Amino acid sequence: MNTWTHTARPHSGIWLLGFLALSGIGQVQAQEMPKTLAQAVTMEQADRLPITDFYSTPANLAATKPGDLLRKEAFSGYSLPKGATAVRILYHSLDSTGQDVATSGVVLIPAGTPPPKGWPVIAWAHGTSGVARLCAPSAMKDVYYGDEGLMPMVAAGFAVVATDYHGLGTEGAHQYVNKVAQAHDVVNSIPAARAAVSSLGLKWVVDGHSQGGLAAWGVAEAQYDLKDPNYLGAVSVAGVARESDFFGHLSNTPGVGFYLAFMAAGIHARYPQFNPHDLLSDSVLEHYADVTAKGCFFYGYATYAAAPVGTLLRPNWEKSAWIHRFFEGNALANAPIGGPLFVIAGEADQTVPIDAVRAAVKRMCVAKRLVTFRSYPGLDHDPTMENSTPDQLEWIRARFAGKPAISNCAAGAT
Numbered sequence: 001m002n003t004w005t006h007t008a009r010p011h012s013g014i015w016l017l018g019f020l021a022l023s024g025i026g027q028v029q030a031q032e033m034p035k036t037l038a039q040a041v042t043m044e045q046a047d048r049l050p051i052t053d054f055y056s057t058p059a060n061l062a063a064t065k066p067g068d069l070l071r072k073e074a075f076s077g078y079s080l081p082k083g084a085t086a087v088r089i090l091y092h093s094l095d096s097t098g099q100d101v102a103t104s105g106v107v108l109i110p111a112g113t114p115p116p117k118g119w120p121v122i123a124w125a126h127g128t129s130g131v132a133r134l135c136a137p138s139a140m141k142d143v144y145y146g147d148e149g150l151m152p153m154v155a156a157g158f159a160v161v162a163t164d165y166h167g168l169g170t171e172g173a174h175q176y177v178n179k180v181a182q183a184h185d186v187v188n189s190i191p192a193a194r195a196a197v198s199s200l201g202l203k204w205v206v207d208g209h210s211q212g213g214l215a216a217w218g219v220a221e222a223q224y225d226l227k228d229p230n231y232l233g234a235v236s237v238a239g240v241a242r243e244s245d246f247f248g249h250l251s252n253t254p255g256v257g258f259y260l261a262f263m264a265a266g267i268h269a270r271y272p273q274f275n276p277h278d279l280l281s282d283s284v285l286e287h288y289a290d291v292t293a294k295g296c297f298f299y300g301y302a303t304y305a306a307a308p309v310g311t312l313l314r315p316n317w318e319k320s321a322w323i324h325r326f327f328e329g330n331a332l333a334n335a336p337i338g339g340p341l342f343v344i345a346g347e348a349d350q351t352v353p354i355d356a357v358r359a360a361v362k363r364m365c366v367a368k369r370l371v372t373f374r375s376y377p378g379l380d381h382d383p384t385m386e387n388s389t390p391d392q393l394e395w396i397r398a399r400f401a402g403k404p405a406i407s408n409c410a411a412g413a414t
Contacts, residue, residue, distance in 0.1 A: 033255075033301060040302035044295060049077055049139045054088060055169045057102040061092060066184070067191035068092045070102060079142050081155040083111025088138055091192030093166055096181040096270055096329070103185045104169040106138040107193045107200070108150075108160040118201030119159035120400045121193070123186050124150060125208030125215035127385075129168065130296030131176045131265045136169030137162060148382060149209065149389045156393055159200050161193040165215075167269070176266025177211055179330045183218030187226070202230045205396050209385040210352075213239030214330065223338025232399040233340040235392050238352050238384050246327075247279070251312040256351070258291055258300030260284060260312050265292045267326045274322035277314065284312050333360040340370045340405030342395050346384030347377045365409035372408050 034040035058070050071090035078086050086106050093103040110119060129135040129144050137144035143162060145151075153160050163185045167174025175181040186206055194200050208216035213236040220234040250260050261284055264276035276288060284304065291300040304312075317323070341364070345357040354375060364371040374391065376384055399405065 040298040069192040069195040072196040093188040103166040105163040114199040121204035123206040124162040125212030127210030135296040136164040173269035179218035182215035207235040209237040220337040257304035333363040346379035
């Protein structure tokens with residue numbers, strides 16, 4: 001397996017906001033969100049599977065290389081399409097600094113007999129589940145996204161290789177919303193999955209939503225150097241915003257304060273010199289340890305749901321050099337990509353403003369990258385993922401059929 005390391009790109013002023021979750025606030029009906037912390041705990045426990053010894057880092061990690069399969073187990077505890085099966089995997093990956101890590105995930109295998117060349121593969125990059133070890137999608141009965149794109153892909157005849165990202169399930173800090181770390185986890189999951197499941201084909205695409213939209217775009221950038229002949233392209237759904245809009249939006253939008261805690265944890269995981277105190281107000285710090293260790297998305301939401309807007313940030317937080325370094329490491333739309341990129345956004349997305357997505361795509365068009373952009377009127381963050389799944393699958397099928405992708409930049413895509 002080839003490895004790759006991140007090369008800093010010039011500052012672009014555009015950033016991928018992969019911090020958004022499976023159930024972002026603007027796109028979920030209020031009755032679906034927990035009203036109390038106790039209710040959040042109950043909801044998460046009902047979906048949770050135990051973190052067993054399967055997820056522990058093996059002693060021989062250093063003797064293996066990125067992409068190597070470390071461990072596998074068939075698992076029957078998921079809610080899958082009829083006839084589909086699952087195999088959990090533990091594999092060798094890299095964090096954002098190139099350090100060796102163990103990452104977990106699961107391979108979802110469609111019902112029926114695979115095609116002569118094996119199942120076509122979608123590498124799935126999930127949205128925000130949390131930052132605690134117990135927030136691994138492979139340790140959830142619905143694999144976290146459930147029917148929101150993920151299971152329809154399996155039902156459509158694709159094998160899905162769904163990484164958890166390092167630190168979710170596995171030991172070690174999760175480098176939350178880190179383009180390089182999460183792209184490493186996606187790229188390295190593919191050879192490991194093939195070693196675990198012999199019916200997988202060689203050809204693959206990556207598809208990601210929200211935090212996974214960052215990962216998918218990162219994979220596209222990585223493939224410019226990797227040039228994997230079996231890689232066919234990337235789908236990035238709902239995720240670009242400017243740094244200047246970022247933390248202010250979170251602080252001033254009701255119900256999303258927990259993302260600030262998650263982001264602080266992610267910055268600290270990447271830059272240990274960063275102190276969350278430099279970003280978060282005392283009222284957020286009071287529960288920071290709990291929301292980053294004891295629960296996942298709903299737990300974080302319920303903890304900060306009633307926090308008054310405008311009170312979540314520490315004064316002068318923008319002076320932190322580590323925050324700016326973090327965003328610079330996640331810069332998008334100013335680097336070449338390998339293969340075609342399909343960018344999707346909802347025109348009514350309340351958490352990822354479409355104007356920022358359009359700006360990123362425009363930058364790609366100016367650089368003559370092979371990018372296709374599609375927006376969906378009236379759709380918020382998660383409905384965009386769910387309702388665009390048929391179009392995603394159509395685009396993906398065309399790549400597996402060998403049809404050339406066609407940029408719609410000249411047609412005024414933005």
